[in-house]
Amino acid sequence: MNQLLKLNQQIQLETSNIACEIERFLGSGGQGEVYESNMGGKPVALKWYFPQQATPEQKAALEMLIKKGAPNEKFLWPIGLTFSKEIKGFGYIMPLRESCYKSIVDLMKGRIEPSFHALAMAGIELSHSFLQLHAKGLSYRDISFGNVFFNPDTGEIRICDNDNVAIDGEASAGILGTPRFMAPEVVRGEAKPSTQTDLFSLAVLLFYILMIHHPLEGKREAEIRCFDLPAMNKLYGTEPVFIFDPNNDSNRPLLGCHDNAMTYWHIYPQFLREVFTKSFTDGIRDPQNGRVRESEWRAVMDRLRDSILYCGNCGNENFYDIDLLNKSGRLNPCWSCQKVIRTPPRLRIEKHIIMLNHDTQLFPHHIDPQNLYDFSKPVAAVNQHPKDPNIWGLRNLSDEKWVITLADGSIKDVEPGQNLTLAKGTEISFGKVKGEIRL
């Protein structure tokens, strides 16, 4: 039920003569209503504030955000202020979220089931985007799963509700949302939301996306009324305990209540578990030095993505856990069918190990240090020999020639469009970096 604007109503853009026509009511939030509208033939989203939320402070914040511009295209950032002669208050327009982007609530509710690959991509994009936001001197202040959307097929993300973004350190003390995604020191009222507290919320969000569960909700959560604010403050503020804290088992997940956490935690490789453990132990005790930075998250999510391998029996995604391999000499059996997993050929580029699965693609990100996190166009792809299905190759999809050194020392060129055979010990010079095939 929309109450603020009417369909077909004309709303003016503040800085130009262009009018927006209201076409469709999209939804109601805590601050206002969002409509799909038509701005000179272009579909955009328009948010209009409830009267009590249409404050001069909000307007000033929007003006600042519009002037600063979006950190990157993942943010559905305010483009222009809007007003109307007939209705008091104001609103703003922003890019429209395409329907392929689903809410994390859909993930939580099991309405979408993205692959681990898509989830890891979402993790890379999220940490990368927050790094860019923070680099502009801004803090998001209200990271939660209502604000992040992603494409379950690709992991591409869109970040909404950017009107609460503020210049770091200048944010008013206004507490937004629920305590569940806030840093404990914010819940306790000791700190204002900042880039530092965003890091904690980002860790909670990443944990949520990957485990489909909250990192602090274990036995203690099951013992309280979960909407009781004083009890929530204890859980998320004064006595937060990570459900997998290695030194404190008082808040372990309970069977029947927190099954997702219990299942997923053990599927992921040790390096990921270690970073989450650091985030929710040191990161709680020492907000200044104990938190995992956006760039670290990005590297971890990248490593997670490249660690994915498939079970040869059931086809489900599993992870290459090198720490486990070094310790016990083998990987865990497939989490789904319990059969032994055979590792595919791997490509080692410096310290980074990439699984060469039947569908693996390499991007500029992998082979060009000047283009890290560029996943726009593949530069290499694994493929099968057309005549002998036992032979696998890596096709050069880039515009550059590669030079390979085979195990016997012979040297060959791999021109764009050509293949090299995945054989043990083959070294590939991609131009800026070198890689080595391992079987």
Add this chain to the structure above:
Amino acid sequence: MTATSVRGASHIRSGLPNQDDMKWYPPRFSSGLPIIMAISDGHGSQKSFRSQSGAYFAVHVAVEVIKEFIESQADVSNFTRVKRIAEEQLPKEFVRRWKAKVLSDIEARPFSAEDSKLLKGKDSVVAYGATLLAVLVTSEFIMYWQIGDGDILTLLEHGEIERPIPKDERLFANETTSLCAKDAWRDFRFCFQPILDSPPKLILSATDGYANSFGNDENFLKVASDIWEIIQTEGFNFVRRNLQDWLKEASESGSGDDITVGIIYSTER
């Protein structure tokens, strides 16, 4: 506010009890806010042989949880927070308390060997399977929660009729999301409506036996405006006195199922 539940015509013929239930707050039908209204439809299939109790627990838990929730919110003007808690946290609490009641009921009245056979190896809470539709009206906002089938209709200022909670596309061919399902809290649907100038004139919630008694959705939607018109001409007490007969008639000539309807109407002009 008023609510009525009638035993379905086919239930009467086959000797089945009314497996719907309802509860509201404040306990006596009165005016004033907040108002909480909950209705539930016990599945009534063979394996859900205690769904009458399941529906009873559902409406009691819903009213209890919503009442505690709204009384514990010191600052309801923070819509963002109140909405998030209501949407993310309350469904968990509904399910948790409903399950606790079900488990203690099973302890007090253990299943017979025949009962267990009916379950066909399914989880014992399935015996209590039920839906839940709940509405909270305060002076600042309205909230709606729903799991399983059933309908909530609102009649707006200019006579438009809307479903605040869109139909769940996963509900088809008598398959329904239910309080008894694994991770049932995930299946709750929710809607938050702040009250600005013109709150809905009428909110009608009904178990699916009602909509199923109409030939098509259009005719069913018209019920909300028909009832509103009757309130205007004959007064609300007339609706209150006659609602049961109307529902009986609908069940007899329509679905044959139990029907429960709750009506909240705005006295503001």
